[in-house]
Amino acid sequence: MQSFDLTPSERQELYKFTIDFLEKYYSDTKSNRVSPRLDISEIVKEVRKVDFSAPLTSKEALKHLVEGMKNYSVQTPHPKYFGLYNPRANFPSILGDLITAVFNPQLAAWSHSPFANEIENYLIAEFGKKFGYSTESIDGVFASGGAEANLTAVLCAVNYAFPQFAKSGWFGVRKRPVMYCSAESHHSVHKAAKTVGLGYDAIRNIPVRKDLKMDLEILKETIQKDVHDGYQPFLVIGTAGTTGTGAIDDLPGIRKIADDFGLWFHVDAAYGGAAVLHPDLKPYLNGISLSDSITFDAHKWLSVTMGTSLFITRHKEILSETFRITAEYMPKEAKDLEIVDPFTHSIQWSRRAYGIKLYLALMIFGWEGYEKTIRHQTEIGEKLKGLLKNSGWTVMNSSPFPVVCFMDENYLDNPDFTKTVIKNIIDSGKSWLSIYPVFGKPTFRACITNYNTSEEDIEALVSELNEGREILESRIKNQGTK
The missing domain is CATH 1.20.1340 (dopa decarboxylase, N-terminal domain)
Incomplete structure (x- = not known):
């Protein structure tokens, strides 16, 4: 054999x-x-x-x-991939994935993989402090991605608002629960509501203002109306770096409204959370320390391999209250130790060790290495904005992060413009970028996701965009003369 x-x-x-x-x-x-x-x-x-x-x-x-x-x-590791938040993976994280695969630790029981489990506990504590939570209150868990982390947040909010939920489920809830998020929130929030049995109708999508941040006046009015109509508000989600435009909601303002109505306040900082490692960007996340929980994806701006997400909370007991369960067949070696078995603390049971690759990258690069990388990408993003403006494009968003939505305003009402230009660029294989609607108008979206992206790369992208526009303009002109 x-x-x-x-x-x-x-x-x-x-x-x-x-x-x-x-x-x-x-x-x-x-x-x-x-x-x-x-x-x-x-x-x-x-x-x-x-x-x-x-x-x-x-x-x-x-x-x-x-x-x-x-x-x-x-x-996605290509320096001219300007698409979604899928970066080039740094090499230590690749080695971390290899080491994880060889040892193949199983993180359901602490006693089976104590070193790997304590790596994740340490990282949760360190990032919790970076986000401004008090050391003694920090808890959290690693997840397969932001979708699982956001689902964890919804479940924690449900169990916080409805303590009987673990036993009786929705049958024990008298009023219909509702939750609130920006119209620009990630769709994983909607998927979470569907998954936990609330359904899409339980979500209130709050419109955004001209700066693409959630409109807090409308949020407050909507909550007041729901209370009057007999609903039970229980959760509000703010976003620190929306997927489409990189917008950052008014986090202190959301906290105040959450306090007024007794809501759990979760921040989806899957992308933008890395800004806490950059002294110039960190102030934009003011108020994140006031949240009840945070989603943060290290596989986005921290450039580690997929998927490495963190759910962090300042409520020490909420994960256990949400997921605690007993199973007689699980190992008992650590029953007399003050530890937490991960299977009692998260959605997943047997799972991969996600934290090893982030731990290795941080050991090698440190906080300072990440700060320099984030600074470089932000500077390239600002230079891209300048190049676009100089070529007659209008930047349609105002994020401090390197996420740029832009358009030639002469074609705002021509949906074929963006589709045609992008198709030509993607078909050429030279670059990759996406289309995102800003207030219903399709715009080009380019994000600096790669730490190796250079000025030469963004200059080439703008040239490709200009060339695509010129070809289309010439075609329209020729059609008009026929």
Whole structure:
């Protein structure tokens, strides 16, 4: 029977073979197309040409896999990927993922992976302090992503507002619960409401002001109306760096309204939370320390591999109250120790160790290294805004973060303009950016997600945009003369 371990010499050879492939890609990512050609039949054929009844050699299999990922993926590590919050992963976090895979720790029971569990406890405590929570009150858990962290927040808010919920569920709640968020909030908030059984109708999407922040006057009026109509408000969510425009809600103002009506106040800082590591950006998150809980994704601006999200709260007991459960088959080695088993503290049961890659990156780069990286990306974002304005584009958002929504105002009412220009750029494979509606008008959205993105890269992007605009203008002019 073939050994799943392979032999030591085979492993050494395959380590080197794989690393040589990956190193070539990692060191020369820029030479690849940013986006693949989306030929569905070709991609399906490439995947399915492998016959599991006739296994390949190890090297053939590895080559097939790496080449497939290189040729048929949007290259988020590319310096001209200006898309969603999917950055290039720093190398220590990649090594952290490798180490995690080899040891394969299972974090349900503290006693089975005490070192990995304490790494995550330490990181929760350190980031909790960075966000301004008092040391003695900090608690939290790592999650697979911001969606799970936001779902955790909704569940904690439910159990905080309705202490009987763990036993009787919604059957024990007399008034219909409702929750509040900005119209610019991430859709994971809506998914969380659906998942916990509240449904979309329980969400009040509060309009935003001209600065794209949640309108607190409307928030207050909406809550007052819901109370009058017999609903039970229990949660308000502010955002520190919205997905679309990077807007930061008025967090102190939300806290005051939450206090007036006895609501749990959660801040979705999945992207913008990293600003606490930059002294010039940190003031924009004023009020985040007043929140009851925070979502923060290290796999966004901290450039670690997917997925590494943190849910942090200043309510020491709420996670246990929300998720506590007993299971006789779980290990009992630590029953006499003052520890918390993660399976009693989070949505997940058996799960991967998410924190190791962030721990390794912080050990090597430190807070200062991250501050410098965030500063560089912010400066590149500001330079991009300047280049766009000089080329006749209008910046449509005002975020201090390197998220730029922009448009040629002459084409604001022409939805085909953005689609056509972006399609040409993406089809060329030179860059990747997205479209985002600002007050119902489609705009271009470019985000600096890569610590290697340079001035040369953004100059090239603006040239591509200008060229696309010129081609479209020429086409429209020719059509008008016919």
